[in-house]
Amino acid sequence: MHRIKKFFSALREDAAAVMRDPIQRRKFFKYLLIHLVVVTAALVCIYPLLRIFSVSLRPGDKLFSTDLSLIPDNATFVAYASLLKDTMFLRWLWNSLLITLATSFIGVSLASTAAYAFSRFRFPGKKAGLILLLSSQMIPAGMLILPLFLMIMKLKLMNTYLGMIIAYSVSSLPFSIWILKGYYDTIPRSLEEAALVDGTSQVGAFWRIILPLSTPALSIAFLFNFTTAWNEYLVARVVLFSSKQYTWTLGLFELQGQYITQWGMFAAGSMLVTIPVLAVFLYSSKWLISGLTLGSVKG
């Protein structure tokens, strides 16, 4: 008790000292303001998640409720249990995971090599190619649905994993190429030249020197591919039509009936699908932070 008292009196003294000094005072209010804004933004972001969590725990299929408590009365995991037992949710998750991982690996490997060519070699159409890649990002995804549908149909890949993987990995290629090219540009050429003189081939220099040095950019590209493919709905809706092949996005909408929607299961599913994305983000956060700022300062 004595220690707590001492702590608070020290805190009071510190606060008084800060308030006396005009520079410190300004700093204090500046940080107070910044924190207020950040905390508000965080609350706005987290509110829907908390609501969904709350809905997933409610008994019955009550979406709307006057109850505002996070964990409702008679909270239950029934929705989770019946989602896993009565629907093909695990199968959909598996489909999504398979397609997403394959997409990410294929997308990143294609982008890393293409970006290397754009960064290091001179060839006709290099500039035009880069601009074309960038401008392809300006086309709304909805516009690509029809051509993608036709392409995948002609390739006879409708309702297959492969069709989905092809559609997904090409659509995030331009972004990945730009990110990686920008990163490669900051790696001094002399490193590869040293490797060439040391005895590697051009491919060897790429594999042994450039790729290991590019992990931050590679992980950003991987994350981007992963989240885009994981959350995608439109293309999946067009390509997949049997519920065995569904990804979780299609699967969850399956739960929406004509007369009745199982909101509890819907919410439970939504909570479960965030887990893989969260895991990937947490795992790669150290790369992500250093990666996002990399390239801004040379050296």
Added chain:
Amino acid sequence: MATVQFSGIVKKFGDNVVLNGVDVDIKDHEFVVIVGPSGCGKTTLLRMLAGLEEISGGEIQIDGLRVNELHPSKRQIAMVFQDYALYPHMTVEENMSFALRLRKTPKAEIDARVDEAASILQLKSFLKRMPKQLSGGQRQRVAIGRAIVRKPKVFLFDEPLSNLDAKLREEMRVEIAKLYQRLNATILYVTHDQVEAMTLAGRIVIMNKGIVQQVGSPIEVYRKPANLFVAGFIGSPTMNFMHGKLRLEGEHLRFTSGDIKLTIPPYLVHDPKKHDGREVSVGVRPDDVLVGRTAEGCSDKVDGVLEVCELLGHRENLYIKVGETRLQATVEAFFDRSPGSAVTVCFNYKNMHVFDKASEKRISE
């Protein structure tokens, strides 16, 4: 070790000719320094030898073998880069052993060679560190170590000291000189620093605008520069030039440049009649400009005004205006005149250089 021959080397970037017919022969165990101002093509020449730059014309041979089309990894050369080019994701040890590991050299031999190089370069306590944990001088030593362990036919150094501060540069210069004595290797060293060139080289290749201006030992290029460019480039402080005309007066040639009138001694320019009326540039190094008491015994004296004195310690730089010409003289320290005062100047004829103004070539002995 090996010989290197450059024959008629041409390099073009589009329409821009960077090297225009370079011929240089480098003997076995020779330390050759290529020196020249920025953009003279010296680094390009080195990179062509390394295989990092395509050859537009001519032929490069290492040990008599044409290497024009050979991949860099097959040329048995090692290169030390200006920015060190250490692999940032590898330790010092891994950096040094990288080439050997690629060649699948037995582990015991790799360890022995890395250990030997590390002890030569005093890197033993840094072997487990990453490049970013090292100072500039240490990184440079690792880069050199990476070259040594390869036991290559030819060592290439591309301005290796230009990223270091003045003191460290001096230390590393001595290190490299020692290393050469120890390895007795064929070394091709590119620099724009003429002090490095003079102190390290067995032979200097001086380049300008993609053309070799002169090849010779440091003392040769200093004492007998082949043309105006070499004369102005080699030596610090730089040579003074006086532009004027030669005229035959009796038996002797007389040089006139504004207020400066000098009799050119016959041992300096043979066959005076041939040069009568020729426009020339006369070059004198600041050490050979005699001022004050040392100038008293001279025959051809000129009067000038002292503009600026720079005390360097044991020597002093004087900037003197003679008519329209500005001359720099280096004299013993504490030259006891203040700026603005009149001084008498004369020249040491033995070390005077006469160049044809049109061709810029040397005509004096």
